[in-house]
Amino acid sequence: MAGLEFHQFACLTDNYGVLVHDPVSGDTASIDAPDAQAVESALQEKGWTLTHILVTHHHWDHTQGIDDLKAKTKCHVIGPKEEADKINTLDEVKTDGDRFTFGGENVDVISTPGHTLGMINFHFTQSNVVFTGDTLFALGCGRIFEGDPEMMWNSLSKLAELPPETIVYCGHEYTQANAKFSLSIEPDNKALIKRASQIDALRTEGKPTLPTSIGLELETNVFLRAGNAAEFARIRAAKDNA
Ligand code: ZN
Ligand code: FE
Numbered sequence: 001m002a003g004l005e006f007h008q009f010a011c012l013t014d015n016y017g018v019l020v021h022d023p024v025s026g027d028t029a030s031i032d033a034p035d036a037q038a039v040e041s042a043l044q045e046k047g048w049t050l051t052h053i054l055v056t057h058h059h060w061d062h063t064q065g066i067d068d069l070k071a072k073t074k075c076h077v078i079g080p081k082e083e084a085d086k087i088n089t090l091d092e093v094k095t096d097g098d099r100f101t102f103g104g105e106n107v108d109v110i111s112t113p114g115h116t117l118g119m120i121n122f123h124f125t126q127s128n129v130v131f132t133g134d135t136l137f138a139l140g141c142g143r144i145f146e147g148d149p150e151m152m153w154n155s156l157s158k159l160a161e162l163p164p165e166t167i168v169y170c171g172h173e174y175t176q177a178n179a180k181f182s183l184s185i186e187p188d189n190k191a192l193i194k195r196a197s198q199i200d201a202l203r204t205e206g207k208p209t210l211p212t213s214i215g216l217e218l219e220t221n222v223f224l225r226a227g228n229a230a231e232f233a234r235i236r237a238a239k240d241n242a
Helices: 036-046 066-073 149-160 175-185 190-204 214-220 229-240
Strands: 005-011 015-021 028-031 052-054 076-080 092-094 099-102 105-111 120-124 129-131 167-169
Touching: 005 036, 005 167, 015 036, 028 036, 036 066, 052 066, 105 149, 149 214, 149 229, 175 190, 175 229, 190 214
Parallel strands: 028 052, 052 076, 076 092, 129 167
Antiparallel strands: 005 015, 015 028, 099 105, 105 120, 120 129
């Protein structure tokens, strides 16, 4: 079986879009729809035709392109059951523990509330790729807009249990600012120091710092490394006020 192909592209101010393509069936999914034009350009560049959109959460910078893309391609839109009232274009809803297939591969749905209450993440089990939306970022995590710190800590802990080699794509390029903050929390973390300089080099060249991996985040992400909900809450509050 030929494996799925993943194509990441930057859009809006600091968002990422990702296309997932199955070379066998030709099916192509957009992870979220931050910007219809950017998604269309990426499709054109790759020569792929959109068949699905997989939505992580209701925020505008993840959903505003859905209407346009759906009108043009009649693609099938799958998104979070708990936010179906906020995303009125969903064809199919999913919640924690659901499994569906895309391109012959099992996709496990993991609910990760905190940033929003209904956030879902998609784990492509054979490729071992997870799309974490605005829950887990490289060296960071999403702001807690709708949930509470304990909820977010539990969500991050679920992602931390995925195999360390799991590849992580997320919604934003916030890594350089996250690295700076992380070093204020763990100034002696050698893996973090090394990664921070690699990130600076990548950003100087205008290159993305994503995707990352669960293993790398476990070594360097101060939010994942907090150890318990109370410590996580303290670090999250410090970042919010940084
Ligand atoms: Zn968001
Ligand atoms: Fe976002």
